[in-house]
Amino acid sequence: MTFYVAHRLFAAHDRALAAALADRLAKKVGADRVFLPFCDTDEEDLVAEVKGRRLFELDRDRLGRLDAMIAILHGPSLDDGVCMEIGYAIASGVPVVVLTTDFQTYSMTEAGTRLEFPDPLLQAVATRIVRVATLGPLPQLPAPGRSRFQGFEARNAAQTNTALDTAVDALLDLPDREPLPAGSPETTGAAIYVEPSPYLSRHMNHLAESLAGGGHTVVEPQRFTAPDPVAGALADLAAVRSAARLLADVSGPETPPGAALLIGAALASGVPVAAFQPYPTFTHAHGREPNWRNLMIQYAVDAHFSSEKAVLSWLAA
Structure with missing residues (x-):
């Protein structure tokens, strides 16, 4: 191993x-x-x-x-x-x-x-x-x-x-892993999963509202409001892995942990990812280009946007 x-x-x-x-x-x-x-x-x-x-x-x-x-x-x-x-x-x-x-x-x-x-x-x-x-x-x-x-x-x-x-x-003593749950058949390949930043407002997903208003099928997180947050989290993961695209608001002191995890899962599953960050900040390290987020996030995503208009153009392309 x-x-x-x-x-x-x-x-x-x-x-x-x-x-x-x-x-x-x-x-x-x-x-x-x-x-x-x-x-x-x-x-x-x-x-x-x-x-x-x-x-x-x-x-x-x-x-x-x-x-x-x-x-x-x-x-x-x-x-x-x-x-x-x-x-x-x-x-x-x-x-x-x-x-x-x-x-x-x-x-x-x-x-x-x-x-x-x-x-x-x-x-x-x-x-x-x-x-x-x-x-x-x-x-x-x-x-x-x-x-x-x-x-x-x-x-x-x-x-x-x-x-x-x-x-x-x-x-060194790991059990056999059970398969991850599959996504819902009615949303597979059609929905845009929209992950808001909990650092801004957990209950006001303006991105999701904007996309739904533009005629897109939108899936939003369940885990923060579900009676069983762990079951809600597994449903969120399944929805991302079967979505048409993932749109994650990466605003905060660093990318929110759930958004970061879902970006990694989407990348491994072949789901296109866009990061939304209206007020980017940059980090700098010796010999390295400026990064607008952790480099594992920056290079995992397909696109990086600072406005809802740009997001809608990406979805229309």
């Missing part, structure tokens, strides 16, 4: 955590069977005519020939590149283990179903979630000269080590 370690890339502590996970896994299965982005694409020193696109191509090539994925996700703002990679893997029939040390749980309403992640899609598609949410134990005898801060650091290190070891064991 070959394994893909999906992780946030942009800070040293994130890369170090992923490297520790990859090293533990490599000791069990062999280093040549583990792919660690940034490390194995030589991102720091890679030179290419369009570097971001080349990095996307290298990662997508590996996504197309892996047997299992382990993804690291923490906190309410989930990395959009990782979520896109999870969506691609799931739609390709690849099992995904998700690792988190987040001590929070989430729900759509105050008394609603508790979820490991703020978007039910992550809960719905993960083959296994490894959650180690508490610090390691207090040392029985404090080490001489150790400050309380060093003791707290040691408890966090113990928590991390437990999480990494548990995740590797889970990855």
